[in-house]
Amino acid sequence: MKEYIIRLVYVEMLGHDASFAYIHAVKMTHDDNLVLKRTGYLAVSLFLNDDHDPIILIVNTIQKDLKSDNYLVVCTALNAVCKLINDETVPAVLPQVVELLGHQKEAVRKKAIMVLHRFYQKSPSSVSHLVSNFRKRLCDNDPGVMGATLCPLFDLITIDVNTYKDLVVSFVSILKQVAERRLPKTYDYHQLPAPFIQIRLLKILALLGSGDKQSSEKMYMVVGDIFKKCDSTSNIGNAVLYECICCVSAIHPNPKLLEQAAQVISRFLKSDSHNLKYMGIDALGRLIKISPEIAEQHQLAVIDCLEDPDDTLKRKTFELLYKMTKSSNVEVIVDRMIDYMISLNDNHYKTYIASRCVELAEQFAPSNQWFIQTMNKVFEHAGDLVNVKVAHNLMKLIAEGFGEDDDTADSQLRSSAVESYLRIIGEPKLPSVFLQVICWVLGEYGTADGKYSASYITGKLCDVAEAYSNDETVKFAGQFSLRSSVHEVEA
Amino acid sequence: MIQFVLLISRQGKVRLTKWYSPYTQKERTKVLRELSGVILARGPKLCNFVEWREYKVVYKRYASLYFCMCIDQDDNELEVLEIIHHFVEILDRYFGSVCELDLIFNFHKAYYILDELLIAGELQESSKKTVARLIAAQDSLVETAKEQASSISNMIAQATK
Numbered sequence: 116m117k118e119y120i121i122r123l124v125y126v127e128m129l130g131h132d133a134s135f136a137y138i139h140a141v142k143m144t145h146d147d148n149l150v151l152k153r154t155g156y157l158a159v160s161l162f163l164n165d166d167h168d169p170i171i172l173i174v175n176t177i178q179k180d181l182k183s184d185n186y187l188v189v190c191t192a193l194n195a196v197c198k199l200i201n202d203e204t205v206p207a208v209l210p211q212v213v214e215l216l217g218h219q220k221e222a223v224r225k226k227a228i229m230v231l232h233r234f235y236q237k238s239p240s241s242v243s244h245l246v247s248n249f250r251k252r253l254c255d256n257d258p259g260v261m262g263a264t265l266c267p268l269f270d271l272i273t274i275d276v277n278t279y280k281d282l283v284v285s286f287v288s289i290l291k292q293v294a295e296r297r298l299p300k301t302y303d304y305h306q307l308p309a310p311f312i313q314i315r316l317l318k319i320l321a322l323l324g325s326g327d328k329q330s331s332e333k334m335y336m337v338v339g340d341i342f343k344k345c346d347s348t349s350n351i352g353n354a355v356l357y358e359c360i361c362c363v364s365a366i367h368p369n370p371k372l373l374e375q376a377a378q379v380i381s382r383f384l385k386s387d388s389h390n391l392k393y394m395g396i397d398a399l400g401r402l403i404k405i406s407p408e409i410a411e412q413h414q415l416a417v418i419d420c421l422e423d424p425d426d427t428l429k430r431k432t433f434e435l436l437y438k439m440t441k442s443s444n445v446e447v448i449v450d451r452m453i454d455y456m457i458s459l460n461d462n463h464y465k466t467y468i469a470s471r472c473v474e475l476a477e478q479f480a481p482s483n484q485w486f487i488q489t490m491n492k493v494f495e496h497a498g499d500l501v502n503v504k505v506a507h508n509l510m511k512l513i514a515e516g517f518g519e520d521d522d523t524a525d526s527q528l529r530s531s532a533v534e535s536y537l538r539i540i541g542e543p544k545l546p547s548v549f550l551q552v553i554c555w556v557l558g559e560y561g562t563a564d565g566k567y568s569a570s571y572i573t574g575k576l577c578d579v580a581e582a583y584s585n586d587e588t589v590k591f592a593g594q595f596s597l598r599s600s601v602h603e604v605e606a
Numbered sequence: 607m608i609q610f611v612l613l614i615s616r617q618g619k620v621r622l623t624k625w626y627s628p629y630t631q632k633e634r635t636k637v638l639r640e641l642s643g644v645i646l647a648r649g650p651k652l653c654n655f656v657e658w659r660e661y662k663v664v665y666k667r668y669a670s671l672y673f674c675m676c677i678d679q680d681d682n683e684l685e686v687l688e689i690i691h692h693f694v695e696i697l698d699r700y701f702g703s704v705c706e707l708d709l710i711f712n713f714h715k716a717y718y719i720l721d722e723l724l725i726a727g728e729l730q731e732s733s734k735k736t737v738a739r740l741i742a743a744q745d746s747l748v749e750t751a752k753e754q755a756s757s758i759s760n761m762i763a764q765a766t767k
Contacts, residue, residue, distance in 0.1 A: 121714050128623050130635050149747050157717055164628040187744055197726040198626075222740055226725065233726040259731055266728045301735040304692065311732040314685050350691075354684030361682075389653040394684060425652040463659065 116143065117151055120158045127162060137162050141169050144176050144195075149187060152180075156191050160198040170199055174207050181211040186220040193226040202238035209234065209241060216248055221257035228252055228260065232267035239274075246271065253285065258298050258309065261289070265315040272322050283323050283330045290316045291337050294344060310351045313341065317358040324366030331367035338362060342375045347382065350390075357383075357394050364401040376402060377409055384416040392420055393431055400435045410439050421451070429455065430464070437471055445479035449489055457496050469497040473505050483528045487513075491535055491549075498546025506548050510555055529560045537567070540575055547583070554579060558596025573597060607727040608686070609661060609676040610637075611720065613709065616670045618642045621709055622716055626727035645672055655683045666690050670706050693723055696737055718744065 120140055123133040140162060143155030159173060173195070180192035193215070196208060212234075215227040228249070235242045249271070252264040272279045292298065293309045293316070302309040317338070324331035341359055346352040360376045363369070380402065383395030396417065402409050410417070420432045433455065436448045449472050456468045472493050480486035490509050494501065513532055536553045539545070545553075554576060561572035576597045610629070613622040620638060629637065644656055645665050656663045658676070664686040665674040673690045677683070694704075696719055701708045709716050722737045724730060731737050 125713065127631075128620060130620075130631070130638075132631065149744075153718075153744065154714065157714060157721075161624075161717070164630075166628065187747055190740070194721050194725065222736075225730065229725045229728065229730055232728070236726075259733060259736060262732060263730060299733075301733040304688070304732065309732060310688070311685065311729055314682060350684055351688045354682055354688055357684055358682055389651065390655070390684065390687070393653050393655060427653040427655055427657060430657055464657075 117154050120154060124158050124161050133162075137167075137169055141172050144173060149185070149191075152188065153191050156195040160195050163199060166201060170201075170204065173199060174204050177208060178211060181208065181215065186218070186223055189215065189218070189223050190226055193223070193230050196230050197233045200234070200237070202241070205234050205238055205241045213245060213248065216252065221255075221260055224252070224255065224257070224260045225263045228263045228267065232270065235267055235270060250282070253282075253289075258302055258312070262309070262312045262315070265312065265319065269315065269319050269322075272319060276322060276325075280323060280327070280330060283320070283333055286316055286319055286323070287333055287337050290320070291340075294337065294341055305349050305351055307346060307349065307351055307355065310355050313355050314358045317341075317355070317362045321362040321365040324362070326367070328367045331369070334362075334366060335369050335372060339372060339375065342372070342379070347379070353383070353391060353394065357398060360398045361401060364398075364405060368405050373402070373406060377406075377412075380409070381413070384413055384420075389423075389425055389428060392416075392423075393428055396420055396428070396431045396435050400438050403435075403438055407439075433468070433471075437475065440475050440479060442479045442481055445475055446481065446485060449475050453489070453492050453496070456493075462500060465497050466500040469493055469501050470505075473501065477508075483524070484531060487528065487532050487535065491539065494546065494549035494552065495539065495542075498549040501548060503548060506552050510552055513556060514559070529556075530566070532556055533560055533567070537575065540579060550579065550583065554596040558598075607678055607681070608689075608724060609678070609727065611724070612638065612641065612672075612674040612676075614638075614642055614645070614672045614674065615706065616646065616672070618646060621671060621706065622713055622720075624717070624720055624724075626724075641674060641676075645674060654687055664690065668694055671709070689724075689729055692732070692734070693720065696723065696734055699734065699738060700741060 116139070120136060120143060123136040127133045136158075140155055140158035143151050144159060146152050146155065159169075163169060177192050177196060177199075180188050181196075183189055183192075193212070196212070200208060212227050212230050215223055216231075218224055218227070231242055231245060231248075249264055249267050252260055253268070255261050255264070268279070268282075290313065293313055296303075296308045298309050298312075302312070304310050307313075320334050320338075324334050338359055341355065345355050345359075347356060356379050360379060363372045363376045376398070380395050380398050383391045383398065386392065386395075399409065399413060399417070417432060417435060420428050421436075423429060433452060436451070440448050452468055452472050452475075456465055456472065459465045459468070472489070476486055476489045476493075480489070487509075490505075494506070513529060533556065536556055540553055540557075557572055557576060561567055561569070580597070607626065609625075609627050611622070611624045611626075612620070614620055623634070623638070625634065641658065641663060644658065645663070648656070650667075654664055654666055656665070661676050661678060662681070662683060663674055663676045664683050665672050666687060667673075673694065675686050675690060677686050697704045697709070697716065700715075700719060701712070719737065719741055722731060722740055
């Protein structure tokens with residue numbers, strides 16, 4: 116039977132349906148034999164999600180297994196609990212799991228904590244009274260248990276920083292002990308002492324120190340130490356260094372640490388490895404908010420990344436450019452972004468970049484001309500993906516002008532808009548949002564400066580209505596504008 | 607948090623999948639197809655990270671297998687790359703010079719090891735020795751159970767002779 120269930124797990128993994136076997140897997144979990152029980156639990160956690168009906172049958176078995184003498188049985192049950200329990204069934208197993216926090220086997224304690232973390236993610240209210248247990252486990256003898264406690268604590272701190280400020284000292288001292296290699300050798304990974312635990316601690320310290328000068332001051336020494344001691348030739352060493360940089364950029368600024376961070380970033384950007392360049396660009400983006408002059412030093416490296424054939428690196432560099440945009444460089448940056456956007460096939464990302472372009476254009480546009488041109492380009496190539504609100508904003512802007520009471524500038528703007536739209540209107544396959552804008556502008560302002568006769572404008576609008584006769588919104592916009600331009604003709 | 611773990615061969619065959627969030631069977635197939643397309647098409651010198659939907663996917667190629675882990679936007683990519691390496695090292699130690707065939711024929715054991723390493727999408731244990739010891743304990747209980755079963759059947763066979 117065990118063999119069959121294993122084969123069926125494989126079958127389901129390949130995408131075929133094996134739902135007739137679910138009930139057999141559930142029955143196998145009842146078995147006393149550890150081999151069968153373990154396979155049953157594995158199958159059940161792979162087959163089912165937490166909203167399936169057979170879960171109810173299993174909850175009883177899980178409750179029994181959590182009380183078992185054999186710690187391996189308890190472990191297997193805890194593994195399954197993580198996947199299968201949802202917020203309705205949490206109360207059924209919660210008391211036992213809490214008891215297991217004090218089990219003599221560290222493997223059990225560790226899993227119990229992770230299970231409580233999962234419960235917290237699924238239904239925070241049911242676990243809120245247990246926070247003190249997490250604090251106790253932080254001081255557990257076994258480093259594995261302590262490391263596991265950092266997970267739920269990180270989530271709790273993300274939601275509510277202030278309750279945990281008193282733990283800053285404990286975290287700093289734990290980090291110091293880890294960095295000084297006082298944990299057992301088994302936690303060393305590639306000659307680095309417990310790097311995964313270091314990374315978790317750095318993330319927590321970043322949260323606790325952010326915006327708080329006092330707490331940040333307690334962290335400076337230990338973070339500086341890690342910068343110095345960390346081995347930058349190995350991947351994991353670089354991972355820890357990256358996390359240090361993230362921490363430094365989040366907490367109250369310290370010039371010495373910022374300098375060390377800048378040095379690490381230089382090293383990342385100059386390396387041959389694409390991965391390190393990617394991390395370097397990301398770290399640069401974080402530091403820029405605190406010390407913008409860093410960007411200048413690495414301009415060349417950033418431009419190299421932009422030209423790189425690697426798509427992931429390009430996207431990351433665009434993120435960085437977005438953060439670096441000011442009125443002096445907005446034109447260059449937005450032009451690049453639009454070129455990239457035109458080359459994209461992936462709609463999800465195209466929408467994202469289009470909205471970034473629009474944001475930057477609205478914020479930093481050096482001149483109205485440029486703004487209209489840029490918006491036209493964005494609409495032309497990604498019109499259907501852009502939020503309709505953007506189109507309305509554009510129309511509003513053209514109607515009301517840019518807030519200055521300069522009528523000549525406003526009417527110049529409108530005539531240039533009209534010119535550009537008349538040029539574009541002949542092109543095939545324009546997105547419908549764009550067409551609506553065009554029609555409306557032409558209808559309202561087509562004859563405003565007297566260059567084009569009303570009948571010419573009307574003729575163009577009729578062409579549009581004919582060409583896009585299956586698009587209702589365009590037809591409607593076209594007709595609406597026709598009406599206003601017809602008024603012009605009559606007047 | 608790690609959303610899911612995938613092991614895909616170079617030809618696009620799925621060797622292991624573990625989902626830490628609820629995905630229906632249809633969604634799983636769609637995800638597998640999309641990601642296989644993206645990752646298998648990437649050249650060797652490029653980044654080991656891909657941005658996909660609102661997540662990031664970290665992947666690494668070992669011989670003929672691609673190990674992929676999908677993570678949230680605020681997770682440390684290099685760390686996850688090392689978690690993948692950690693997993694591979696543990697598999698290597700357990701199977702003794704692991705190859706794709708080992709994972710095909712003993713995929714349930716690979717699952718047991720993954721369950722000791724990651725739980726609910728987070729790294730559970732960063733010490734190789736502890737993971738190895740726990741798996742060995744489970745295996746030895748399995749062995750004892752098998753021995754007991756065979757010895758009991760022996761006794762019964764003897765008794766009924």
